[in-house]
Amino acid sequence: MTQQKQINYLSPFITLVILFFFVGFLTTANGQFQGPLKAVFLSNAGDLKNTFATLISFAWFMAYPLTGGIGSAWVTKYGYKRTLIQALFILIIGLGIFWLSSVYTVKFPDSHFLIASAVIPWGYVIFLLGSYVVGAAATILQVVINPYLTACDVKNTQPVQRLNIGGSANSVGTTLAPFFVTGIVFGGLSMEEVEISQIQISFLVLMAVFAFVTLILTRMKLPDIEGTKAEAGEKLEKSVWSFSHLTLGVIAIFFYVGVEVCVGANINLYAIELEKLGHKFFFLGMDALTIGGIDFAIPALMATLYWGGMLVGRLISSSLNRISPRTQLAFAAVFAGLSTLMAIAFDNPWFLVIVGFFHSVMWGSIFTLSVNKLGKYTSVASGVFMIGVIGGLLLPLFQGMFADAMGGVWRWTWIIVIIGEIYILYYALLGSHVKQSAE
Template sequence: MTQQEKQVNYMGPFITMVFLFFIVGFLTTANTQFQGPLKETFLAEVGGLKNTFATLITFSWFLAYPVCGRVGSSWISKYGYKGTLMRGLLVMVAGLGLFFASSYFTVFFPEANWHAGGNVIPGGFFIFLLGSFVVGASATILQVVINPYLTACHVKGTQAIQRLAIGGSANSVGTTLAPYFVTGVVFGGLAMEDIRIDQLMIPFLVLIVVISLIVFLLMKLSLPDIQGTRIEKGEKLEKSIWSFRHLTLGVCAIFCYVGVEVCIGANINLYAIEMNYASPALMATLYWGGMLVGRLVGSSLSKISPRVQLVVTTVSAGALALLAILLNNPWLLTAVGLFHSIMWGAIFTLSVAHLGKYTSVASGVFMIGVVGGAILPLLQGILADVLGSWRWSWFIVLLGEIFMLYYALIGSRIRQTAD
């Protein structure tokens, strides 16, 4: 960053990015929370395939990350950071419109169903899956902007990983509030069996209005570009983005990180149920709560380098995972959230170091690794079935922590720069 850019006041843009990180976290979790209600409404006549079809909602969302990450980086080159943000939010409005259309279509065209054997699937459910992919695409594009912008914008008294931790804290607040929004606001606290499809329409219309208002406000805000972090329109890159070894291994590291994060968050309940614990849901709550606490703590660590933070957190998380396996104790896994909290920021900061004008393209490539959140939990479930227990399946988490430790110590060392 040049001396002139350091004199620009990035506090307003910084706050804007943190707020958008909140929106991404909120909608990501809200999307997963619709699995239960839609299982009872759209999929009431699906029979034995309810769980399979319900999980397609989350799969559709995560599928957008590897597919649309490069779209976001190419838009940054053409339209800049602000232009890409606005277009990403408009994509989000379109996706929310598809959510609304799925409910409308099912209510007013009840005979438009797809029959597979004895299973009846409303056509509106497939519209919802498309909406989930489109909103997931918008979240991908927003993160392609947010991550490098938070890394590069100069806010006095902070370093890049600290700004990403603050953004991550806002993201965690969004993930915490989303379940209450879905159950309390969208469905008014109704039991699953009392939910109707037509109740989905009004909340989605409200969200469309809110996001449209954010687009309007963003048009009025000053969001200065950050020179040297993206290629100019029409400019060609001399090197392949994959030629930067620390970035390529960073994508692998983020694949492991998101995968093991979701493994614990999504599957710890099933492990607790297998162990006959009285309150399995409490474990997931403590895990995600630890993520929020860890990010709040991480936002104050201005003197500790990303590499040191990643070494300490991966060693700690790996030790807890190993103890959980040896002692067959799921409670130990809840504490892993505290250490998972700042890994995203540490890995991203190390991955884009010294990439210069390749930074925005790298951010798009980085999103490919997020698909680990769909793949590793599925592999863990398969492994648990094969082994007949969830206990030994947590070796997947341990292996993920080991790879991230390797990345912190060796893989993140820079062998080639953009210069």
């Protein structure tokens, strides 16, 4: 502890907060490609269109349970800084695969295969591979970022505050991403006007940006933090699963990430469905909002406001020094569940936009409660924690399948979100209490 107090962690803290921004940006941008790519890649997918659209998020979040353990093993073997650099290289490769999917589809427009009556282009499969690789990079980045922000000793801050500051940067990324996809990548065009060639330049630019970020990181000091990881070759005496508050926390993060992605990635599909039925969701019956000369469709606006609500909530929660993460989590779960119930009752996606505000505190609160008093098990716990993120893979997929089974109707699929909020409330009130400590 003495050595840790002598190190100034402000610069590493700022660096990881910036990286957290990119994690949020890429996660949401990936989900926002569902609608456009559904129109471009899946126009001939028939009744399986919604199911295949949600596979984009499925591929991304499949990486979390498969690579979380790799990330924690790298932290033990190579340390925090080298692990971050390796993750960024993987990220650049994944973005290159995204670019390749566009190039392949443009050059071979008739290259496809059949699943039942659905016609699926091979370019879509390449895009799914890219989604997995970028998701793997995001996983390893978070295996480093979460415990580092929790443990680094920055003056006048507490662990949950530092996570919420990082979460605020993450939310800035998630808020900007829908506008980036709709306004920059696709130029504000309607779904019917989108062309796959439009994504090529955007991914090349992103690759260049992350190459620059990687170069900067190689020249920065990012000291390891003692007491948060096992030394190379050290064998831990206990299984990390023996800590019940961590095990139940992994389940809590499963439901949290699942319901967060359900709303963030599928609210636009829900709104598009209702628009086709003649619903007018914006003031004065407008179908789009013009910002800076670009028309943004209301579905994209709803997604942006949802993620923007998370940003506002995290900015507020980062100043709540005297309210415990357990209390914040319980309050958020109750009101997120009630807002979702209102969306179902009134068949109106605007109530789902509100849910983002209450989801804002959940990641930081659940992670802080899950790694409480874990000591040298913390970095391993961070890798295990990523297994729970598989909820972002499964729940949106189930929701898409549910919507297809209901004839393309999304209204009743939001029951999945309510179930998730109920478990999160249980974890806040009961499951998060520490029964066994490693300290």
